[in-house]
Amino acid sequence: MSTTTPTAVETVLEVENLGVDFWVDGEYYPAAVGLDYRVKRGEVLAIVGESGSGKSSSSMALLGLLPPTARVTGSIKLLGREIAGLDNRELRKVRGNQIAVIFQEPMTALNPVYTIGFQIVETLRTHYDLTPAAAKERAIELLEKVEMPDPQTAFNKYPHQLSGGQRQRAMIAQSISCDPVLLIADEPTTALDVTVQAEILELLRSLRTRLDSAIVLITHDMGVVADLADSIMVMKNGEAVEQGTALDIFQRPQHPYTQSLLASVPHLGLEISETGTSRESPSTTATPVLSFQDVAIEYPKRGRVPAFLAADEINLNVYPGEIVGLVGESGSGKTTLGRAAVGLLPIKSGSLISAGVDISRGGVKELKSLRRKAGIVFQDPGSSLNPRMPIGESIGEPLFLAGEAEGKDLDKRVQELLSSVELPTSYRNRYPHELSGGQRQRVGIARALALTPELLIADEPTSALDVSVQARFLDLLQDLQQKLHFACLFISHDLAVVDILAHRIAVMHRGRLVEQGTRDEILRSPKESYTQRLISAVPLPDPVAQRERRESRRAGL
Numbered sequence: 001m002s003t004t005t006p007t008a009v010e011t012v013l014e015v016e017n018l019g020v021d022f023w024v025d026g027e028y029y030p031a032a033v034g035l036d037y038r039v040k041r042g043e044v045l046a047i048v049g050e051s052g053s054g055k056s057s058s059s060m061a062l063l064g065l066l067p068p069t070a071r072v073t074g075s076i077k078l079l080g081r082e083i084a085g086l087d088n089r090e091l092r093k094v095r096g097n098q099i100a101v102i103f104q105e106p107m108t109a110l111n112p113v114y115t116i117g118f119q120i121v122e123t124l125r126t127h128y129d130l131t132p133a134a135a136k137e138r139a140i141e142l143l144e145k146v147e148m149p150d151p152q153t154a155f156n157k158y159p160h161q162l163s164g165g166q167r168q169r170a171m172i173a174q175s176i177s178c179d180p181v182l183l184i185a186d187e188p189t190t191a192l193d194v195t196v197q198a199e200i201l202e203l204l205r206s207l208r209t210r211l212d213s214a215i216v217l218i219t220h221d222m223g224v225v226a227d228l229a230d231s232i233m234v235m236k237n238g239e240a241v242e243q244g245t246a247l248d249i250f251q252r253p254q255h256p257y258t259q260s261l262l263a264s265v266p267h268l269g270l271e272i273s274e275t276g277t278s279r280e281s282p283s284t285t286a287t288p289v290l291s292f293q294d295v296a297i298e299y300p301k302r303g304r305v306p307a308f309l310a311a312d313e314i315n316l317n318v319y320p321g322e323i324v325g326l327v328g329e330s331g332s333g334k335t336t337l338g339r340a341a342v343g344l345l346p347i348k349s350g351s352l353i354s355a356g357v358d359i360s361r362g363g364v365k366e367l368k369s370l371r372r373k374a375g376i377v378f379q380d381p382g383s384s385l386n387p388r389m390p391i392g393e394s395i396g397e398p399l400f401l402a403g404e405a406e407g408k409d410l411d412k413r414v415q416e417l418l419s420s421v422e423l424p425t426s427y428r429n430r431y432p433h434e435l436s437g438g439q440r441q442r443v444g445i446a447r448a449l450a451l452t453p454e455l456l457i458a459d460e461p462t463s464a465l466d467v468s469v470q471a472r473f474l475d476l477l478q479d480l481q482q483k484l485h486f487a488c489l490f491i492s493h494d495l496a497v498v499d500i501l502a503h504r505i506a507v508m509h510r511g512r513l514v515e516q517g518t519r520d521e522i523l524r525s526p527k528e529s530y531t532q533r534l535i536s537a538v539p540l541p542d543p544v545a546q547r548e549r550r551e552s553r554r555a556g557l
Contacts, residue, residue, distance in 0.1 A: 223539030325502030375448030392428025
């Protein structure tokens with residue numbers, strides 16, 4: 001008895017021959033096939049793979065969170081107890097209490113009409129017999145545990161009043177409120193900038209030690225995997241193609257798919273060190289396509305919310321055929337500059353000339369002409385594309401409204417644009433929800449380039465893409481840029497991606513540009529302490545190197 005009890009306690013999750021199928025048009029389509037894995041106390045298992053490989057579907061099956069069209073087969077044991085096939089009443093006792101989930105997007109997972117504190121208290125009182133006062137006290141303790149700034153104030157705030165990193169902390173606080181033995185973290189750092197991401201990873205590492213919980217980490221960020229994972233399961237087309245320790249998978253990958261996945265991971269500085277060359281920047285003697293001169297951008301007063309100066313003293317030029325990377329933390333003002341560049345935000349002072357149009361002094365007529373010369377690719381194509389409109393119509397709409405094409409000519413142009421972003425022309429009749437994230441992002445590019453703009457604003461276009469899709473997307477963007485020779489302001493928090501694409505880089509901090517230069521100057525020899533801190537926070541896709549960096553960063557603190 002004494003020899004078997006520790007093993008039973010040590011193994012938190014045991015999955016055998018797990019299968020997930022979805023009923024579509026009269027037949028079942030497999031999303032996960034024959035998965036076998038175990039997770040022990042204090043262990044982090046990372047599940048990696050492309051979009052659609054079955055990572056999230058197989059993990060949501062553990063808690064019965066799949067739609068009614070799903071069929072789950074196989075064995076799922078939690079602390080030795082079979083939970084596959086439990087009825088909803090029994091599953092509700094498991095959810096939140098023994099297994100908790102940190103969802104990918106806290107803004108949609110948290111209820112927008114209730115305060116953060118109310119939602120944590122609700123979880124606590126569902127599973128424990130607590131008075132409202134005791135539950136509130138425990139909720140504030142949890143917010144302190146996840147290092148939420150000013151927990152007493154945050155308790156009474158709504159999700160939209162918190163930053164992305166704070167919302168993620170609030171969701172983690174709710175997830176760990178019942179001390180779960182298993183934590184499922186589904187892309188917990190996808191939309192976070194590198195410094196906030198480093199804080200969240202440190203928090204998860206600390207919680208794993210304190211709670212001794214098992215963690216299943218679902219992510220496409222191999223830097224995050226290297227930083228946090230003990231073991232890795234690689235998935236492709238619903239199957240586990242390779243499993244092993246993090247060190248084995250990173251240093252000795254066996255399966256060709258794992259090898260190609262790791263080869264697709266952008267490494268900060270790798271391209272320069274291997275080739276010894278730097279991308280030549282286009283001539284800066286030409287007239288800039290985009291020019292900020294002492295620009296200040298202010299969000300006007302709304303009700304009781306005072307006016308807010310989002311950017312000040314901005315001086316930045318983007319020249320024809322040039323890609324300028326704009327980097328910085330969340331809330332630094334990156335997106336504000338991008339939106340102002342296409343006339344979506346008013347200019348308080350200074351001069352802003354975009355594609356030959358003086359936005360700072362222009363009226364409605366000038367802004368209308370700018371729409372033909374400038375395009376924008378938004379961060380989330382799922383929300384920027386009309387869900388009721390086939391993608392062919394979405395791509396063709398700018399052409400039709402500008403009077404460039406109609407009828408058969410319009411159909412032909414739409415097909416050409418689809419081909420240019422490497423999508424089948426048959427997709428023109430599909431709706432956005434029928435495409436993957438990477439495919440929707442390609443539609444966003446096709447629409448933005450429909451009128452062959454002089455300027456393209458790309459606002460975090462790769463943040464939600466897995467590494468292999470991201471690599472193909474970046475190749476595509478470079479090919480199109482060289483072919484069409486448009487100027488591009490590429491806004492991103494992923495410094496490795498910016499390193500691949502950009503000719504020059506500008507760094508924003510608290511609404512101001514603190515440093516500008518070539519990518520070598522910024523990423524290899526930064527002068528500003530803020531830029532140095534930003535670069536040091538980027539997780540390296542190598543477990544050994546990342547552990548050394550983490551330890552040296554702690555020693556520096």
